[in-house]
Amino acid sequence: MTAETAHAGAGDRLPPAIFALDAVTLARRLIGATLAVDGVGGRIVETEAYRRDDAASHSFRGKTPRNRAMFGPVGHAYVYRSYGIHWCLNVVCDAGEPGSAVLIRALEPLFGLDHMVQRRGLADPRRLCAGPGRLAQALGLDLSHDGLDLSRLPFRLTEGDGAPVPMPILVGARIGISKAAEQPWRFGLAGSRHLSRPFAKGEIASSGSETV
DNA sequence: GAATTGATGCGCT
DNA sequence: GCGCATCAATTCA
Numbered sequence A: 001m002t003a004e005t006a007h008a009g010a011g012d013r014l015p016p017a018i019f020a021l022d023a024v025t026l027a028r029r030l031i032g033a034t035l036a037v038d039g040v041g042g043r044i045v046e047t048e049a050y051r052r053d054d055a056a057s058h059s060f061r062g063k064t065p066r067n068r069a070m071f072g073p074v075g076h077a078y079v080y081r082s083y084g085i086h087w088c089l090n091v092v093c094d095a096g097e098p099g100s101a102v103l104i105r106a107l108e109p110l111f112g113l114d115h116m117v118q119r120r121g122l123a124d125p126r127r128l129c130a131g132p133g134r135l136a137q138a139l140g141l142d143l144s145h146d147g148l149d150l151s152r153l154p155f156r157l158t159e160g161d162g163a164p165v166p167m168p169i170l171v172g173a174r175i176g177i178s179k180a181a182e183q184p185w186r187f188g189l190a191g192s193r194h195l196s197r198p199f200a201k202g203e204i205a206s207s208g209s210e211t212v
Numbered sequence B: 001g002a003a004t005t006g007a008t009g010c011g012c013t
Numbered sequence C: 001g002c003g004c005a006t007c008a009a010t011t012c013a
Helices: A016-020 A023-029 A113-120 A132-139
Strands: A034-037 A040-050 A077-082 A086-093 A100-111 A155-158 A169-172 A186-189 A204-206
Touching (some): A023 A086, A077 A132, A086 A132, A100 A113, A113 A132
Antiparallel strands (some): A169 A186
16 A cells, blocks of 8 residues: 555644534544654543533532633643542533543553653553553653643644544443443444453444544 | 452542 | 542452
8 A cells, every 4th residue: 555545634633623522422533543742642542421411520510620621621631630549631622511521541552652661660562551540641641731732732632643443433331430320422442452441242333434 | 361459639528 | 538530469260
């Protein structure tokens, strides 16, 4: 294959309009996109949607000091501490009412592998960024990134390299929550070996090739 | 491979 | 105090 394999949007910044989508739509749309922090990152292979009217969302009970970024500009980061130990990264979005976000749960590591291994203390490529806490640690994220614009450095959030997501997108119940756990708002790249946990059989949502 | 448990900060009831 | 949008080590198989 030669130049024809290059997708027109490969490497381009994501259109800002997609951050005005509702969290569920954006969560699916981000599968296959590329995320990097200071040049360290990879392909997004797993996401979860959290909506304002969603009992599992931090924004459900309104704005607080911790979750204020969820009510700020769309396309910015919401970073919070989880279980007192880990950091987790969300992409703030909005479908007409503030307080929605997409949790980035797993990456396929592609850039800056040596940095990731050093920060994680483990070299196993399948566990390098497979989970929101692991991902944040590998990319060096912490509270200093909370509220930052994802379209500006040190972030880089772009269309995936190569073709639009060639594999089907999987959908299933979100992980690690007790409220609204029945909502099928977790999305993953089929066939990826870098998911935080496998999806159940039959959890195929779509080809993922449709445009937004 | 699957289940269990401890570590740990902080927002909330 | 309680409950987490978690992880790694440990235990069992």
